[in-house]
Amino acid sequence: MKLPTTKNKSIDKSLFFFSLLLLITPIIYGQNFKPFTKLFVLKTTHFDIIYSEQSRPTAMRLASFADEVYSEVSSLLGITVPDRIPVTITPDTDEFNGYMAAVPYPHIVLFDTPMDIEWTTFQDPLRSLFLHELTHAISLSSRGGFLKGLHNIFGSWATPTLLTAPMYMIEGVTVSFESLDGYGRANDPLIQQRIRQAVLEKRPLSPFQASGVYDLPPLDRAYYEYGGLFSAWLQKTYGMDTYGELWRAMGARIPLSLFYYNYGFARIFKDTYHTPLKDAWQNFLKTYQSDTVQPLEPSDILVQGLQIRCLTAADNGVYGIDSKEQILFKLDIPQLGQKAKVQRIRSVPDSVYEITLNTNQDHLLLSYYRYSGARATAVVGEYTTAGKATGREWTGLYNASYFRDGVVGIAAHLHTTDLVYIDRAGQRHRLASGTEQILFSKPVPIDDNRIALIVSSKGIRKLAIFNIDEQAFYSVQTDLSDDVDRWRYIRNLSNKGSTLFFAFNHDYRFYKLGSLNLDAENTEKALFFSNVDRFGGVLLPVQTGESILYCSDGSTWDTLARYPMSDEGTYTRFRLVPLDFGTEEINQPVSLSSSQPKQKEAAYNPVRYLNPLKFWLPVPLINNVDNHIRIDGMGIITFFMDPTDTNIIFINAGGDLVGKLGYFDIAWTSLNLGFPVVSSFSDKIEGIDSDKGYLMYRATRASIESPLTISLGDGIFNLHLIPSIAMLLAAYNPENESSAYQWTYEHPLWTYGISLGISNLYRKPWQLFGNGLGLDLYVRATNEPNSGRLDTTLRECKETIFAWFGLRGSLYAAWDKQGLSLDGKNPSFENIPFADVAATEYASQAPGNLPWVTGGELEVKLFSFETQSNISHLYLNRLFATAAYRWVLYETVAESNLQTAGYELSNNIYGHHSMLLKIGTVVSATPITMAPLRYSPYFWAAVKLSNLQDQEPNNDFQLGFALSLEW
Helix, strand or coil: CCCCCCCCCECCCHHHHHHHHHHHHHHHCCCCCCCCCCEEEEECCCEEEEEEHHHHHHHHHHHHHHHHHHHHHHHHHCCCCCCCEEEEEECCCCCCCEEEECCCCCEEEEECCCCCCCCCCCCCHHHHHHHHHHHHHHHCCCCCHHHHHHHHHHECCCCCHHHHCCHHHHHHHHHHHHCCCCCCHHHCHHHHHHHHHHHHCCCCCCCCHHHCCCCCCCCCHHHHHHHHHHHHHHHHHHCHHHHHHHHHHHCCCCCCCCCHHHCHHHHHHHHHHCCCHHHHHHHHHHCCCCCCCECCCHHHEEEEEECEEEEEEECCEEEEEECCCCEEEEEECCCCCCCCCEEEEEECCCCCCEEEECCCCCEEEEEEEEEECCEEEEEEEEEECCCCEEEEEEECCEEEEEECCEEEEEEEECCEEEEEEECCCCCEEEEEECCCCEEECCCEECCCCEEEEEEEECCEEEEEEEECCCCEEEEEECCCCCHHHHHHCCEEEEEECCEEEEEECCCCCCCEEEEEECCCCCHHHCEEEECCCECCCCEEEEEECCEEEEEEECCCCEEEEECCCCCCEEEECCEEEECCCCHHHCCCCCCCCCCCCCCCCEECCHHHHCCHHHEEEEEEEEEEECCEEEEEEEEEEEEEECCCCCEEEEEEEEEECCCCEEEEEEEEEECCCCCCEEEEEEEEEEEEEECCEEEEEEEEEEEEECCEEEEECCCCEEEEEEEEEEEEEEEECCCCCCCHHHCCECCCEEEEEEEEEEECCECCCCCCCCEEEEEEEEEEEECCCCCCEEEEEEEEEECCCCCCCCEEEEEEEEEEEEEECCCCCECCECCCCCHHHCCHHHHHHCCCCEEEEEEEEEEEEEEEEEEEEEECCEEEEEEEEEEEEEEEEEECCCCCCCCCCCEEEECCEEEEEEEEEEEEEEEEECCCCCCCEEEEEEEEEEEEHHHCCCCCHHHCEEEEEEEEEEC
């Protein structure tokens, strides 16, 4: 008997595993350490701090204040975490960040690298980062009454806040708490400006939109910005005690309703604050209303509809990065009366954050991150202004600029920054060192001896000049009464010669233009601060020719604008004051405080954290047997992982009373080798339809695969490689009521495969098709005779800045020694890489044992209308329609006797073609409140052009429905 290779019809725990996948997807392939790194543990009252030798100083410093931060956050919310909290510190990434995972137990990962002070500022970045992630762990641990009892028995799946806390509250509590000391994002005027701008445009997000369903910019930034400011407003308006009561209530009950604003969090909010959520949200937004904002003059608007990441000036234009299309562009200043045109130069990685032009204006530096799994490497790459990579790059360097015969930039050592110069020979020279609380931003060379840069000292920004000959910093100061406030939130430093340009915001309204001529003859007017609030603020100012260009930051899209020649403002003199960071802060050794009990460092043992009782639940074994649902037994599902997120294990096990078998299904994802290895092993009863009816059999399966993604060059293209091997042992039921353990195995079936692809495809959430090109090859075989299959697909998508245009093309070919259907199906090989463009409408009109199939589809966007509104729990993002032309060619075998429609192109080679119309919508929802989902249901209709002349009109058309899902 031929061995089955498809799965049985048992109703598995797909909903449970899918829900769990939503929560752990960001970390499932998130390798945090280089392979074979030796780790240690340092214990405090509440924490197990896990670290490598390189991060030992950071771990000791964290241990000195971790319990104090726990007490602070826990007392504010009135919530405790019953278990110890592992905190992993990794130095093996260059991007400042961290995360907290609530399952299978609360654990935190911190990236031991410095923050970019252009983003925001903290007095102590390490403490604030830890406080942010710890606030997640404590707030999401809110449980009361019955739900607390469930947690005590079954572990962390009994976390009611996953169903009651929307994303703007999950991130809002953390952003507001990181800002309680007067620093952080809730106090950052750039964050406040963005809300002001949305209110000014009459386009602020609603609570539902800010929960993650709105899929236009600001995207996930909305959680932090709206959420952080809303939580800070609640705390200020109603007090911290009531805010803590709100979070405790979110862990005590889960109100249900058919109406979104009377369900879950909205109901709890109303019961706590005695006011509807929507009313409170409107009152919050009213605090960001603005008047006397200068609108953009049409003559000053150069280009709209961009997402400007950074700019650098040329003689008569600018180069910039548009993250909307992920391109490097150039814009020349147009003549009076002419329209500005964006010249697309090349695609760039989505992680590019800085760009600099050399003095000869023939080369550019791009600063970006190159990713390997979750680990990021800071890279600076050089390109010609025509977009060609020169091959010169520097790793471990941030925010680089050309300087002398080399480059100057920021280097990192754990959480500290250094100002470094790399000469033409590649020799690295450290010019200045920072500390945990003294950080440097992008260096802007003025000449061969002076470098301007922004310095953050304990969270207070200053404009500084570094003199290389003197090895000294000087801060720029004025005699203005609000001098400190004018520099505190300075951003976006650039220069033309000895004149510096910057954005400042001293009144928490809109960013304004500032300029400083260091070598001005008239020192009384050397420094200028604009007094005018402009629409979108003034960000990224650069001077080109006689014009100053800047980014006007809209609520959704940015505008590249020309600054008016006349402007109201304050002119003042300045002085350079030696900047003394305080010798006691420089290179100070870190140790445990005298009040902290000294703990012995121990070796890290991941096994002690792999506790299946931290997340488990009993489940019945439900099977669909011959289209009848029945319960065949009982089991448990559990999920556990180590706190470094290196080993992730799922287990579904129990007893099958009908098969008299102890079934199990184990999946293990390991990152110990430096790349993901996914293995599984299972033994259970399955079933399959056959010509003899529905057959039950014991299926013992094992498999292993390793999905690898390798960045090529600057990371625009990625290489995807997935080798895999699987084994099946099947034992059929002899129908003698014996135990499945006594059934006789058939010979093993082995399946081998390797998938290889190269792609730069990407799709923004608001796009239908996206952009890029992808080529994939998929080779598979079994140990059965005449087994082997090759699939290849080529896809290209194009959606430009013009919202009305979109084009997607696909080509595919498949060859199968066992034969396949017209839509690519073969029971031995389940996954069909081209299933979305296969000619399913003709599948029933062609034999099922074709040796090869090839075809393609060309699809064009007809329209895409933004709706961005909700009907109760469903959020309608947009309506869309596309039209497509689809074709397929195939060869039939000689013994086939099925009547074949279509065109016979040559002996036994046929072709079909169709026209398709797709009409659908993009819908978002939050069935798990903290994990928004997006669906794309659509109807399609096919006109089967090959059948129009067959005298059977009922066979000329076909209708269908499809649904795609993403998160």
